[in-house]
Every structure is written in structure tokens, then in C-alpha cells.
Amino acid sequence: MNNQISLNERRRKSLRFTSKYGTLIGLLIMILVFSILKPTSFATFNNFLNIFNQGSLSAIIACGLTAVVIVGEFDMSIGYVASFAGVLVTGLMVNQKLPIGVAIPIVLIVCLFIGFVNGLIITKAKVSSVITTIGIGGIVVGLNYAYSSGAPIATGVPDQFLNLTLVKLFGLIPADIIYMVVLLVILWVVLNRTELGQRIQAVGGNQNAARLSGIYVDMVKTISFMISSFFAGITGILLASLIGSGTTGAADTYMINAFAAVFLGSATLKDGEFHILGTFIGVFIIQIGFNGLAIFGAPTFFQYIFQGAILVGAVALSTVASKYASK
Amino acid sequence: MDNLIEQNEEIEVPFLEVKGIKKSFAAVKALDDVSLCFQKGKVHGLIGANGAGKSTLIKILAGVQPQDGGEIFINGKETKIPNPHTSTELGLSFIHQELSLVEDFNIIENITLGMPKKTTLGMINWRKMHRDVEKVLKRLKLNIPLNTQLKELSVANKWLVSIARALYQDAKLIAMDEPTASLSESEVELLFNVIKDLTENQGISIVYVSHRLDEIMEICDEITVMKDGKKVFYSSIGEITKDQIIDVIAGFNLSSEKAEVKKVENTDVLLQVENIYANQKVKDVSFELYKGEILGLTGLVGVGRTELARMIFGADRIKSGRMLYKGKPFSPKHPKHAIDKGIVLVPEDRRTEGIISNKSVNFNINLPNLSHTRSIKWLSFVNSKKSAEISKDIIKRLLVKTSSEHTNILNLSGGNQQKIVIGKWLKRSPELIIMDEPTRGVDVGARAEIYNIIKEMAVKGTSFLIISSDVEELPGLCSRVIVLNEGRITGELTDSMITKDSILKLSYAHAK
Numbered sequence: 001m002n003n004q005i006s007l008n009e010r011r012r013k014s015l016r017f018t019s020k021y022g023t024l025i026g027l028l029i030m031i032l033v034f035s036i037l038k039p040t041s042f043a044t045f046n047n048f049l050n051i052f053n054q055g056s057l058s059a060i061i062a063c064g065l066t067a068v069v070i071v072g073e074f075d076m077s078i079g080y081v082a083s084f085a086g087v088l089v090t091g092l093m094v095n096q097k098l099p100i101g102v103a104i105p106i107v108l109i110v111c112l113f114i115g116f117v118n119g120l121i122i123t124k125a126k127v128s129s130v131i132t133t134i135g136i137g138g139i140v141v142g143l144n145y146a147y148s149s150g151a152p153i154a155t156g157v158p159d160q161f162l163n164l165t166l167v168k169l170f171g172l173i174p175a176d177i178i179y180m181v182v183l184l185v186i187l188w189v190v191l192n193r194t195e196l197g198q199r200i201q202a203v204g205g206n207q208n209a210a211r212l213s214g215i216y217v218d219m220v221k222t223i224s225f226m227i228s229s230f231f232a233g234i235t236g237i238l239l240a241s242l243i244g245s246g247t248t249g250a251a252d253t254y255m256i257n258a259f260a261a262v263f264l265g266s267a268t269l270k271d272g273e274f275h276i277l278g279t280f281i282g283v284f285i286i287q288i289g290f291n292g293l294a295i296f297g298a299p300t301f302f303q304y305i306f307q308g309a310i311l312v313g314a315v316a317l318s319t320v321a322s323k324y325a326s327k
Numbered sequence: 328m329d330n331l332i333e334q335n336e337e338i339e340v341p342f343l344e345v346k347g348i349k350k351s352f353a354a355v356k357a358l359d360d361v362s363l364c365f366q367k368g369k370v371h372g373l374i375g376a377n378g379a380g381k382s383t384l385i386k387i388l389a390g391v392q393p394q395d396g397g398e399i400f401i402n403g404k405e406t407k408i409p410n411p412h413t414s415t416e417l418g419l420s421f422i423h424q425e426l427s428l429v430e431d432f433n434i435i436e437n438i439t440l441g442m443p444k445k446t447t448l449g450m451i452n453w454r455k456m457h458r459d460v461e462k463v464l465k466r467l468k469l470n471i472p473l474n475t476q477l478k479e480l481s482v483a484n485k486w487l488v489s490i491a492r493a494l495y496q497d498a499k500l501i502a503m504d505e506p507t508a509s510l511s512e513s514e515v516e517l518l519f520n521v522i523k524d525l526t527e528n529q530g531i532s533i534v535y536v537s538h539r540l541d542e543i544m545e546i547c548d549e550i551t552v553m554k555d556g557k558k559v560f561y562s563s564i565g566e567i568t569k570d571q572i573i574d575v576i577a578g579f580n581l582s583s584e585k586a587e588v589k590k591v592e593n594t595d596v597l598l599q600v601e602n603i604y605a606n607q608k609v610k611d612v613s614f615e616l617y618k619g620e621i622l623g624l625t626g627l628v629g630v631g632r633t634e635l636a637r638m639i640f641g642a643d644r645i646k647s648g649r650m651l652y653k654g655k656p657f658s659p660k661h662p663k664h665a666i667d668k669g670i671v672l673v674p675e676d677r678r679t680e681g682i683i684s685n686k687s688v689n690f691n692i693n694l695p696n697l698s699h700t701r702s703i704k705w706l707s708f709v710n711s712k713k714s715a716e717i718s719k720d721i722i723k724r725l726l727v728k729t730s731s732e733h734t735n736i737l738n739l740s741g742g743n744q745q746k747i748v749i750g751k752w753l754k755r756s757p758e759l760i761i762m763d764e765p766t767r768g769v770d771v772g773a774r775a776e777i778y779n780i781i782k783e784m785a786v787k788g789t790s791f792l793i794i795s796s797d798v799e800e801l802p803g804l805c806s807r808v809i810v811l812n813e814g815r816i817t818g819e820l821t822d823s824m825i826t827k828d829s830i831l832k833l834s835y836a837h838a839k
Contacts, residue, residue: 193708193709194707194708194709195697195698195707195708195709196707197709198690198693198694198697198709199697201683201686201690202683202686202690202694205683205684205685205686206679206680206682206683206684208679208680209674209679209680209681209682209683210683210694211642211661211662212640212642212662212672212674212680212681213662213694213695213751214661214662214663214666214667214695215663215694216661216663273685
């Protein structure tokens with residue numbers, strides 16, 4: 001009898017451990033296997049720098065999304081907002097001849113406004129956030145094509161703008177990584193150490209109780225959507241600088257990976273709670289996966305399958321994690 | 328003849344017996360060597376403070392959680408209950424305070440919900456199910472068309488539907504958790520008649536979990552008192568008085584601690600409500616609330632008490648009429664406006680309105696105090712040192728039982744959670760505290776402590792508006808009580824006029 005019980009107890013504990021640290025263990029195993037099988041191409045300093053560099057934009061957009069997911073909503077427009085930001089920033093510089101110091105703030109303000117509209121519709125008209133952001137995302141795609149007529153804006157992009165992502169710290173660490181670290185630290189502080197962050201978490205925990213504690217729930221949610229759009233905007237601008245052009249659909253696919261990372265992250269270190277550090281780790285699990293696939297020369301179709309599978313798998317893992325949190 | 332003897336012997340064997348049940352959560356012993364018998368055809372009252380282990384025991388019997396040790400016998404045979412399905416098959420049925428029924432389904436759909444449907448050729452045979460459900464309802468003498476949607480029923484009838492559901496599953500034992508919590512007096516009477524019929528005439532065992540001792544005395548055949556995971560007392564009901572039970576539960580003599588109502592010098596009006604209409608529930612309500620007064624607001628459930636409270640707090644809108652707060656017009660559009668003026672609310676439903684349930688005690692206490700913890704006035708960073716100090720202070724002041732301020736609030740008992748919901752406002756030194764059912768689901772010991780907090784604060788000048796269905800708590804606590812019926816004030820009682828009888832009379836009275 002006692003044996004049976006302690007077995008149950010052990011099983012529960014191990015399940016809880018797995019759901020908390022399983023993703024990290026998975027990450028380590030992945031790194032280990034890739035390193036052993038491909039020591040010369042995978043386990044090199046340059047490859048890791050490469051992984052971080054490629055993952056930095058994903059991390060920025062995914063962490064912005066985390067703010068929305070914490071309050072219990074979804075933002076399906078981030079990919080389109082990022083693409084639009086890339087097109088708009090290059091367009092403003094090339095077509096409108098605005099200096100970079102004016103173009104970037106304008107784009108970020110536009111992105112904040114898109115987030116504001118998302119939030120306003122969701123909180124005031126009580127439309128589901130999935131529907132609202134898909135709809136607004138569609139409108140943003142339309143604006144994107146209207147502004148660029150669908151053609152990439154590639155010629156005449158000022159060097160100053162391209163240099164944004166070309167510079168390297170100590171001639172070694174790419175600027176993207178620096179941007180990512182700075183932005184993530186700022187967002188982490190906002191979410192964990194400020195009153196706004198506490199309110200965001202309270203709204204995510206229990207909207208009713210938050211409102212009755214004097215929190216303006218609608219405002220907090222709207223700010224979350226503005227954070228998400230703002231970070232999507234920065235991602236789009238950096239991406240445009242990186243590829244040297246504003247392309248209409250450049251960042252659209254960032255959304256799926258961002259969601260996968262956010263959910264993987266919620267099952268990392270915490271029991272199904274969304275948090276920035278988790279999202280960051282989630283991004284790099286996915287990034288290392290992609291990197292490994294590329295090194296092993298997996299065909300393109302397989303990357304799509306990996307992408308879809310990891311999204312569904314991540315959400316499943318997150319659900320399991322929050323289930324065992326209560327036990 | 329032989330048959331008869333056998334039957335007699337069967338009655339000797341309890342339907343359900345648990346022996347030496349143990350269950351721990353982390354370091355806390357939720358159940359410590361508990362042994363109990365539930366006899367056929369008897370109502371067994373299960374009482375005890377929140378966190379005494381009642382719900383853990385029920386969860387084990389329901390197959391929701393495994394026990395760490397001990398045995399379960401059904402009709403004398405040792406049984407294991409690994410999952411809820413087995414529990415149902417063994418004839419055990421559980422009705423929780425929050426009924427697990429679907430509001431949009433009709434009665435027959437609710438009663439047969441989740442059970443294998445009677446089918447002919449793979450098609451649901453509604454006719455046969457109809458007949459079976461009708462048979463069950465007849466046993467309960469419930470006379471409502473089967474296609475009535477659940478949301479059209481009163482709470483009492485919803486309880487009867489839940490019981491019908493248990494009978495439809497062929498339950499031999501039905502455990503009821505706080506069945507009368509939101510029932511009116513006459514509905515309680517109705518439910519009790521059903522329970523008596525089920526036990527005396529149909530041999531069903533009932534486990535009756537409640538904080539309401541008067542009801543326990545009336546309906547139960549035997550009682551068990553639990554405390555800190557242990558069974559501390561058992562008696563059949565004829566051999567014990569209510570005061571004795573209270574003594575056992577509280578561990579001290581509460582009844583001798585008769586509340587002393589402070590005479591309030593009713594001079595300063597704090598809040599004046601004039602001809603308020605709202606939400607079709609509140610009709611032409613006017614009253615004054617004085618500084619340092621404990622004003623009771625009562626009446627039957629659903630007569631507009633909660634709506635009135637939410638309106639004053641700014642959680643719902645007023646349709647017409649006006650309020651004056653400290654002599655100035657007051658029309659809050661959001662709880663924040665009320666809070667900034669010193670009016671706070673301890674809401675009715677702790678779980679869905681009071682606490683942020685996956686967060687720590689510290690997080691919950693500091694939520695309304697965030698700006699109080701700023702190190703630099705214009706910078707909205709959270710000062711974790713200061714917030715921890717606030718939490719520790721509140722925990723000490725309200726005698727909250729928690730291992731630390733970082734404990735998840737869900738690990739606290741109901742009474743202690745309630746203290747946190749009250750305590751989170753204290754740092755703001757509120758001038759008016761509205762409490763909606765402040766002691767619902769709170770154990771006797773914590774109740775006394777909450778009453779003391781209220782009285783102490785009132786002496787220091789804080790005003791209280793206490794909404795309560797508990798006609799036993801109002802007389803000792805309030806200096807004045809307003810009674811509502813169907814959204815209108817039917818009367819006002821002061822001091823010695825506040826008695827259970829007078830409150831009940833006004834609750835059923837009609838406003839002119």
C-alpha cells in the first residue's frame with residue numbers, strides 16, 4: 001500500500017519536474033546530440049553566435065507577444081505589423097526622403113497606434129482578440145500593399161540604416177544580439193518590477209478581482225497590445241535593415257514561431273505561466289532546432305513540418321505544465 | 328424469515344466506512360488517521376473549520392485524489408477508488424456548492440449529462456430516458472416540466488435537480504457541500520423535507536457538510552467534527568447541544584463572547600444614498616450611513632443587496648438617483664474612483680472576485696497598494712522590500728495563518744483567504760468598507776476574528792456596510808440593519824430591535 005502511494009507521489013513529482021525543466025533538458029539533449037554528430041559544423045563558437053544572431057529578432061517579437069498572452073489574449077497581427085514596419089521605414093526614407101531619426105519614430109508611433117486600435121476594439125467592443133487581430137492584421141497587409149504597391153523597396157536605402165544591424169560590439173558580437181538583450185531586459189523589468197507589470201499579471205490572473213481592486217483592466221489590456229505591436233515594429237525595422245530592403249511579406253512567418261516560443265516558454269521553469277525568460281529560452285530551442293535541421297541538410301518541407309509540430313507540441317506542453325501546477 | 332434477518336444484519340454494516348485515512352500536501356497533514364462510518368438512511372453532519380480536512384476527505388471518496396494511506400469499505404468490503412468513475416459506480420455521489428449543471432440545458436439533459444445514454448439502434452432513446460428521469464423526479468416530488476431550462480429554476484430547484492442526477496446514477500450515498508448557502512428559509516425547509524424522505528423512506532445515506540449549526544441540529548442524525556485533519560468529535564445529535572458543538576469547533580467558548588454593540592454617536596453622515604434605481608434589481612433605495620457605524624444590509628438572496636453594494640463601489644452603474652459622500656455628490660464610474668475616495672469592497676465571491684489565485688499572498692495584498700510602495704514618488708517601480716513589510720504587517724494584524732507571505736494564496740484556507748481580501752485594503756486606511764457576505768465559507772474561529780477586526784476598526788471611525796444572509800451574525804455585529812425585499816427597503820432595525828425574527832419578518836414583508 002505504502003509502496004503504491006510513494007510510487008504515485010514519485011510519479012507526480014517527476015511529472016512536475018519534467019514539466020518545469022523538461023524543455024531545458026530537451027534543449028540540452030538537442031545541443032549534445034548535434035554537437036556529437038556534427039562537431040565541426042554545429043559545435044562551433046561561430047555557429048552559436050549565428051544562432052543567437054538569427055534568433056534575436058524572433059526573441060524580440062516573441063517577448064512582445066508575451067505581454068499580450070499574459071493578460072489572456074492573442075495577437076495574430078504581429079507578423080503583418082512587423083512586415084509593414086519594415087516597408088514603411090524604408091519607404092519613408094527612400095520615397096519621402098525622411099532622415100532615419102524621423103522615419104523610425106514615425107513607424108514606431110504607427111505600430112503603437114495599431115496596438116491601441118487592437119486593444120480598443122477588444123476591450124470596448126468586446127470582440128475576441130483572435131478575430132480582432134486577424135482582421136486588423138488583414139487591414140495592415142492592405143495598408144502595406146497600398147503604400148508599397150507590393151514591390152520591395154530596395155534601392156536608395158541609406159547606409160546609416162543598414163549599419164544599424166551591421167555594427168559589431170568589439171568587432172565580434174552582432175548588433176542584433178545587443179538590441180535583443182537591451183529590449184528584453186527592459187521588458188523584463190517592466191513586467192516584473194513595475195506597477196504596470198503587476199497590473200498586467202493581475203489582469204492575467206483574474207480580471208474580475210483586478211477590476212475590483214481598482215485596476216483599469218481595459219487600459220492594461222490595451223497597453224499590452226501596444227507593447228506587442230511596438231516590439232513587432234522594432235523587429236520589422238531591424239529585419240529591413242538586415243536584409244537591406246522593405247519587403248511586403250518579409251516578417252509574416254515570425255508569428256507562428258513567436259507563438260510556439262511563448263508556449264514553450266510557459267512550460268519552462270514555471271508551471272504554465274507566461275514569462276519573458278521562458279519565451280527567450282523557447283525562441284532558442286526553436287532556433288537550434290532549425291539550425292540543426294539546416295546543418296543536417298533537411299529539405300525545406302521538413303522545416304515547415306517542424307515549425308507546425310513544435311507549435312502544437314508547445315501548447316500541449318504548456319497545458320500539461322499548468323495542469324500539474326495545481327497538484 | 329431468513330431474508331429478514333439478513334436484512335437486519337445488513338443495516339448493522341455501515342454503507343461506507345473509512346479507516347485510518349491519511350493524506351498530506353507537502354508538509355501539511357490534510358487528513359491524519361481519520362476513521363468514519365456513514366450509515367444507511369442517516370444524515371451524517373460533517374463540520375469543522377476551513378482546512379479541517381472535510382473537502383480532502385470528500386475528494387478522496389470522489390476519486391479525485393488518492394489517499395496516502397488507510398482503507399475504504401463499502402458494505403463491509405474493502406474498496407479502492409482510483410477515479411471519479413469508480414466512485415460513481417460504487418454509488419457515491421457528490422454535490423458541490425457550485426452546482427455542476429449546465430444552465431442552458433433543460434432538466435432531462437442535465438440529469439443525464441455525461442452518462443451513457445439509453446439508445447435504440449445507436450440513436451438516443453429520449454423517450455426511455457424521459458420515463459426514467461420522471462421516475463426519479465417523482466421520488467423527489469419535483470413537479471416541473473422536463474424541458475424547462477435550468478437557468479429558469481430557483482437555486483433550491485437546481486439543488487433538487489442535482490439530487491435527481493445523483494439518484495439517476497443510482498447513488499446510495501449523497502454528499503452535499505453547503506447545500507443551503509444560497510437558499511432562503513423556505514427553500515431550506517423544502518430541501519430538508521426531501522432529505523428526510525430520501526433517508527427515512529429510501530435508505531439513502533447523506534453526508535451533510537455545513538457551517539450552519541442550526542441546520543445541522545435540525546437535519547442530521549449524527550455529527551462528526553474535524554479539526555486540523557483529525558476527527559476530534561463524534562456524537563449522535565440527540566446527545567449534544569449547539570453550544571457544545573461550537574465549543575468543540577472553536578476550541579474555546581465563543582457563545583460567552585457576546586458581542587457588545589458600541590453606541591455610535593450618529594452625527595456625521597458619511598454616505599447618503601437617495602432614491603437609487605439600478606439594474607432592475609434596486610428600486611428607490613435611500614439610506615444614510617454614519618461615520619464609525621456598522622450598518623447591516625440584509626434580505627433574501629437576490630433582492631438587490633449585492634447590486635446595491637457594487638453600485639456604491641462603482642463596479643456597476645446607477646440608473647437614477649444620487650449619492651452624496653461626505654456631503655458632496657458622488658457618482659463613481661469605476662471601482663478606482665471609489666477606492667481613491669476611501670470606499671472599498673470585499674466582494675461576495677472570493678474565488679472569482681476577491682483573489683488572484685495563482686499568485687502569492689504578497690502579490691494579492693499589495694495589488695491595491697502598489698503606489699504606496701514606491702521608493703521614489705514619480706517612479707512606478709515596485710519596492711519588494713516595502714511590499715513584503717506591508718504583507719507581514721497585515722498577516723500579523725489579522726492573524727493570517729500562512730507559512731510566509733510568498734505562499735500561493737490557494738494554499739490558504741477559506742477563512743485566511745478572506746482575511747487577505749480584507750487585509751489588502753487596510754494599508755489604504757479606508758473610511759467605508761463594504762463587505763458582501765464576509766463570513767461565507769469561513770470557519771467559526773476565523774469568523775470571530777473577522778468580527779473583532781470589524782468592531783475594532785469601527786471604534787476608530789471606519790464605517791462598515793455589511794451585507795449578509797446570515798441572520799445569526801447581524802444582531803451581534805451591527806448597530807443598525809436595513810432589510811431589502813425585491814429591491815426596496817422594507818424596514819430598518821436598530822440596536823435591541825435587531826433580532827433573527829424581526830429580520831426575517833421584514834425579509835418577507837412587502838414595501839409600500
